[in-house]
Amino acid sequence: MERDRMEYDVVVVGAGPSGLAAAIRLKQLAAEAGSEVSVCIIEKGSEVGAHILSGAVFEPRALNELLPDWRDRGAPLLTPATEDRFLLLTRRRAFALPPPPQMNNHGNYIISLANLCRWLAKEAEALGVEIYAGFAGAEVLYGEGGRVRGVATGAQGIGKDGQPTAQFQPGVELIAKETLFAEGCRGSLTKALEKRFDLRRDSGPQTYGIGIKELWEVEPAQHHPGRVIHTIGWPLDAATYGGSFLYHLENRQVAVGFVIGLDYDNPYLSPFEEFQRFKTHPAIRSTFVGGRRIAYGARAINEGGFQAIPRLSFPGGLVMGCAAGFLNVPKIKGSHTAMKSGMVAAETVFRRLAGDAAADYRDALAASWVWPELNAVRNIRPGFRWGLWAGLAYAALDTYILRGKAPWTLRHSADHLHLKKADAAKPIDYPKPDGVVTFDRLSSVFISNTNHEENQPAHLRLREPQRAIAVNYAFYDSPEQRYCPAGVYEIVKDGDGKTPRLQINAQNCVHCKTCDIKDPTQNIDWVVPEGGGGPNYPNM
Numbered sequence: 206m207e208r209d210r211m212e213y214d215v216v217v218v219g220a221g222p223s224g225l226a227a228a229i230r231l232k233q234l235a236a237e238a239g240s241e242v243s244v245c246i247i248e249k250g251s252e253v254g255a256h257i258l259s260g261a262v263f264e265p266r267a268l269n270e271l272l273p274d275w276r277d278r279g280a281p282l283l284t285p286a287t288e289d290r291f292l293l294l295t296r297r298r299a300f301a302l303p304p305p306p307q308m309n310n311h312g313n314y315i316i317s318l319a320n321l322c323r324w325l326a327k328e329a330e331a332l333g334v335e336i337y338a339g340f341a342g343a344e345v346l347y348g349e350g351g352r353v354r355g356v357a358t359g360a361q362g363i364g365k366d367g368q369p370t371a372q373f374q375p376g377v378e379l380i381a382k383e384t385l386f387a388e389g390c391r392g393s394l395t396k397a398l399e400k401r402f403d404l405r406r407d408s409g410p411q412t413y414g415i416g417i418k419e420l421w422e423v424e425p426a427q428h429h430p431g432r433v434i435h436t437i438g439w440p441l442d443a444a445t446y447g448g449s450f451l452y453h454l455e456n457r458q459v460a461v462g463f464v465i466g467l468d469y470d471n472p473y474l475s476p477f478e479e480f481q482r483f484k485t486h487p488a489i490r491s492t493f494v495g496g497r498r499i500a501y502g503a504r505a506i507n508e509g510g511f512q513a514i515p516r517l518s519f520p521g522g523l524v525m526g527c528a529a530g531f532l533n534v535p536k537i538k539g540s541h542t543a544m545k546s547g548m549v550a551a552e553t554v555f556r557r558l559a560g561d562a563a564a565d566y567r568d569a570l571a572a573s574w575v576w577p578e579l580n581a582v583r584n585i586r587p588g589f590r591w592g593l594w595a596g597l598a599y600a601a602l603d604t605y606i607l608r609g610k611a612p613w614t615l616r617h618s619a620d621h622l623h624l625k626k627a628d629a630a631k632p633i634d635y636p637k638p639d640g641v642v643t644f645d646r647l648s649s650v651f652i653s654n655t656n657h658e659e660n661q662p663a664h665l666r667l668r669e670p671q672r673a674i675a676v677n678y679a680f681y682d683s684p685e686q687r688y689c690p691a692g693v694y695e696i697v698k699d700g701d702g703k704t705p706r707l708q709i710n711a712q713n714c715v716h717c718k719t720c721d722i723k724d725p726t727q728n729i730d731w732v733v734p735e736g737g738g739g740p741n742y743p744n745m
């Protein structure tokens with residue numbers, strides 16, 4: 206069956222803050238110039254916001270530039286950040302540290318980024334942007350001379366056996382003069398583009414963390430709207446990078462999450478269980494007792510910073526937002542830079558469409574506030590490879606004495622290279638969930654409202670299936686059983702109960718992308734499932 210074809214000036218892949226900001230900016234520029242530009246966005250979630258998971262403390266700098274009257278337009282920025290706390294946890298105690306300047310949130314808002322995206326989508330549609338949710342970009346289309354000429358959405362109704370079912374519908378080809386990739390952290394098409402155009406030839410590897418988050422409705426006495434808390438230390442050991450966030454937003458809600466650098470070395474570490482254990486700390490637990498857990502989810506987060514920014518453009522398109530890696534790690538914020546990069550991308554592409562072949566996205570970004578902001582903090586995250594104490598000391602030196610102007614740049618190495626073999630690592634004994642503040646994986650995935658069509662090929666592909674047992678199980682005790690926050694990977698024993706086999710429960714996948722990043726031999730490829738599949742986050 207032939208694929209349908211639709212043509213636009215610009216196609217955007219992903220309706221996150223970067224994709225939506227780019228689409229809005231393009232329409233604004235066209236209106237200012239009295240011209241027309243046709244823009245389409247595709248989004249793999251069942252609706253805009255369904256796959257958006259963030260903290261989030263939002264810095265409104267880019268939004269102020271994009272839609273200065275956002276207050277009058279009813280943007281969902283309802284809770285100004287009023288109080289910053291930074292705690293160092295030991296097993297039983299919490300020590301207040303002065304919040305570093307990057308964590309000063311005066312002027313910022315505690316929000317649901319998913320709800321902000323839903324609102325931005327309405328603004329975009331009012332300007333004439335076409336948004337198709339439930340359509341995943343599955344394939345980059347190349348034209349003459351290898352130029353990107355658009356994307357194709359995935360077909361619907363292909364069975365587990367790879368054969369069309371009665372529901373089969375071919376994908377759609379979206380042809381564009383310029384295609385903008387805004388897939389967020391570890392985008393699957395972006396990964397293919399990086400390879401095809403060798404986009405990383407002048408940059409370091411991207412590095413990541415896994416962020417696991419819950420949304421709670423807490424007792425009124427425990428609710429302090431505007432309060433922002435970050436913790437470091439327990440339950441992680443000093444060699445493992447990470448920490449927690451607790452953001453008190455409106456409606457008695459508290460967003461709580463834990464981020465762990467994926468350069469951790471112990472294959473027995475379980476980010477999910479570290480997060481659950483964190484909530485049992487005496488300084489933390491009381492916030493949640495008597496409350497109700499509303500939502501759960503997980504998502505990878507970029508940690509590579511300035512030195513991991515790849516080449517950003519290629520013939521026919523460019524990469525923006527967290528797909529390119531513009532997250533400010535010490536701030537734990539990337540939505541403001543994602544939006545700004547989308548706006549700069551729109552300005553560049555608009556000039557190109559008007560015939561200005563010299564318009565250069567990287568140059569334009571380098572002239573914007575994104576570049577100096579990321580450049581100034583580039584050495585802070587890599588300093589933590591020496592451990593928590595040395596990392597903190599270096600961060601203080603870099604921030605207060607060197608003021609981000611160190612004449613050196615510290616390097617990263619890829620996260621999957623950091624895993625120790627199981628026989629060289631110590632197993633970790635995690636406490637059982639108490640059902641009050643801590644829970645197991647499956648009841649957690651249940652409240653992520655994750656749903657995939659069962660009869661479809663697995664969207665988690667093993668390049669060499671036998672490596673799951675011959676390498677991962679044999680040498681690392683199958684770390685995917687523990688780092689996957691959704692219980693997708695399970696070792697089951699067949700036959701006499703002694704023959705291990707990797708079972709992939711793909712229908713549970715919350716699209717965090719951790720397996721694509723952390724698998725020790727890079728044997729797992731995350732590809733898009735049928736459009737609309739995945740989590741259905743309410744207001745994460």
Ligand SMILES: Cc1cc2nc3c(=O)[nH]c(=O)nc-3n(C[C@H](O)[C@H](O)[C@H](O)COP(=O)(O)OP(=O)(O)OC[C@H]3O[C@@H](n4cnc5c(N)ncnc54)[C@H](O)[C@@H]3O)c2cc1C
Nearest residue numbers: 219221222223249259260261262342389416526527539540
């Ligand atoms: C736990 C955690 C806490 C965070 N806290 C904060 C914070 O407090 N403040 C802050 O500013 N930032 C925070 N961030 C970072 C912030 O969420 C990101 O920087 C921001 O979401 C990046 O925006 P984006 O548009 O680049 O990508 P995303 O927000 O990831 O959006 C990408 C969109 O593209 C869609 N998509 C992906 N691939 C395809 C495809 N092939 N086809 C169709 N659609 C596709 C996705 O479904 C998604 O909707 C946090 C991140 C995490 C994980």
Ligand code: SF4
Nearest residue numbers: 689714715717718720
């Ligand atoms: S299968 Fe991979 S992408 Fe899906 S939830 Fe598990 S680790 Fe994340």
